[in-house]
Amino acid sequence: MAATFSAPKLPEQHLSQLAFSPGIDLVAGGRNKKTKRTAPKSDDVYLKLLVKLYRFLVRRTKSNFNAMILKRLFMSKTNRAPLSMRRLVKFMEGKGDQIAVIVGTVTDDKRINEVPAMKVCALRFTETARARIINAGGECLTFDQLALRAPLGQNTVLLRGPKNAREAVKHFGPAPGVPHSHTKPYVRSKGRKFEKARGRRNSRGFKV
Numbered sequence: 001m002a003a004t005f006s007a008p009k010l011p012e013q014h015l016s017q018l019a020f021s022p023g024i025d026l027v028a029g030g031r032n033k034k035t036k037r038t039a040p041k042s043d044d045v046y047l048k049l050l051v052k053l054y055r056f057l058v059r060r061t062k063s064n065f066n067a068m069i070l071k072r073l074f075m076s077k078t079n080r081a082p083l084s085m086r087r088l089v090k091f092m093e094g095k096g097d098q099i100a101v102i103v104g105t106v107t108d109d110k111r112i113n114e115v116p117a118m119k120v121c122a123l124r125f126t127e128t129a130r131a132r133i134i135n136a137g138g139e140c141l142t143f144d145q146l147a148l149r150a151p152l153g154q155n156t157v158l159l160r161g162p163k164n165a166r167e168a169v170k171h172f173g174p175a176p177g178v179p180h181s182h183t184k185p186y187v188r189s190k191g192r193k194f195e196k197a198r199g200r201r202n203s204r205g206f207k208v
Contacts, residue, residue, distance in 0.1 A: 039051065040073060040074050041076065058070050072103035078163070079163060081161030081165065081166075084106075084109040085109040088120065088159070092118055098119075099146065099150065099155060099157070100120045100159055101121045101156050101159065102120070102123070105125070106129045107129055115138070117136050120138065120139070121140075121143060121145070171183060
């Protein structure tokens with residue numbers, strides 16, 4: 001004897017919910033996930049130690065300064081742009097005895113002749129930048145030293161380098177050749193037969 005099975009009957013309220021259950025509004029970003037970093041991508045053990053230290057400081061001090069340092073430690077190298085000595089000196093004018101804090105690299109700049117005595121904390125210094133700061137009577141601090149001196153970020157100036165000064169950024173924007181575009185073209189060569197050819201000289205079609 002064959003057994004017969006019937007599907008269980010759902011209560012009416014469940015049926016109405018199934019009939020009118022709303023879908024995901026993709027236009028309004030219904031399925032978008034947050035892309036905020038919660039840890040650095042790098043496997044650098046020293047960077048991970050700094051993250052551990054500043055996580056502790058953020059939790060215990062509730063300081064916005066420490067939270068910003070932690071956020072910048074998570075950033076990619078592109079977003080931690082280097083800061084030149086010239087910009088550093090310019091930004092620290094009239095700041096007295098405050099500590100300059102850069103979550104990135106401090107680089108040397110030959111265009112500046114005299115470097116004043118400054119206290120600078122950075123993730124990394126180039127060899128010549130470190131030598132010039134120390135020779136001027138300044139200090140090059142690490143972030144663990146900064147945590148001992150200014151656990152709440154007191155008497156500090158938080159700086160960062162120009163993010164869009166990279167050579168790659170010059171190629172972004174409206175297409176080269178479009179009116180009012182200053183975008184740098186990707187070219188094999190800068191010779192007369194390349195971006196200076198058709199449309200730029202009479203011997204190559206036409207000249208504008």
